[in-house]
Amino acid sequence: MTDDALLPPDPERQKARDDLLAYAFRALAGRALTEAELRTRLARRTDDPALAAEVLARVQELGYQNDDTVARAEGNRRGVGGFRVRQTLKRRGVSEGLIEETLAARDPAQEAEQARELLERRWPALARKRDPRASAYAFLARRGFGGAAIWAAIREVSQQDPPEDAAAE
Missing domain, CATH: 1.10.10 (Arc Repressor Mutant, subunit A)
Structure with missing residues (x-):
C-alpha cells in the first residue's frame, strides 16, 4: 500500500473533478460527442491531463460516451x-x-434509394438549370453519395420528368 492511499482526498482536486464531470455531462447533453471531441473539450477546461482522463474514463464507464x-x-x-x-x-x-x-x-440499395428520393424532391429546380444532370450530380456528390448511386438516380428521375432542354430535342 502506498502512502497516497492513506491520505484523505484533496478537497480542491475533488471539487475540480466534480466541476469537470458536471461540464462533461452538460456537453454530452447537448450532442453526442466522440471520445476525441470530449477529450479536447475537457483539456480546454483543465490544466491537469490526468484529471481530464479520469473524468473521460468515468463518463465512459457510466455509458454516457x-x-x-x-x-x-x-x-x-x-x-x-x-x-x-x-x-x-x-x-x-x-x-x-x-x-x-x-x-x-x-445498405447500398438503401443509399441509392435515398439518393433517388433526394433528387426527386430537388429535380424541379435542377431541371431548369443549364445542365440539369451536372447540377444533380454535383448536388448528390456534395451529400456524399457515390457515382453509381448518383447516375442511377439521375437516369431514373430524368426519365420520369425530363429536363426542359431534353424535351425540346
Whole structure:
C-alpha cells in the first residue's frame, strides 16, 4: 500500500473533478460527442491531463460516451452518402476501424434509394438549370453519395420528368 492511499482526498482536486464531470455531462447533453471531441473539450477546461482522463474514463464507464453509438447514429443519417459519413467520422476523431465497420453496415440499395428520393424532391429546380444532370450530380456528390448511386438516380428521375432542354430535342 502506498502512502497516497492513506491520505484523505484533496478537497480542491475533488471539487475540480466534480466541476469537470458536471461540464462533461452538460456537453454530452447537448450532442453526442466522440471520445476525441470530449477529450479536447475537457483539456480546454483543465490544466491537469490526468484529471481530464479520469473524468473521460468515468463518463465512459457510466455509458454516457461511446464512439460506437456516435458512429452508428452518423451511419444511419438519412440524406447523406457513405463518403460524407466517412468524412464526418474522420473529422470527429473516430478510429478508422470503427469507420469501416460503420460503412460496412450501410445498405447500398438503401443509399441509392435515398439518393433517388433526394433528387426527386430537388429535380424541379435542377431541371431548369443549364445542365440539369451536372447540377444533380454535383448536388448528390456534395451529400456524399457515390457515382453509381448518383447516375442511377439521375437516369431514373430524368426519365420520369425530363429536363426542359431534353424535351425540346
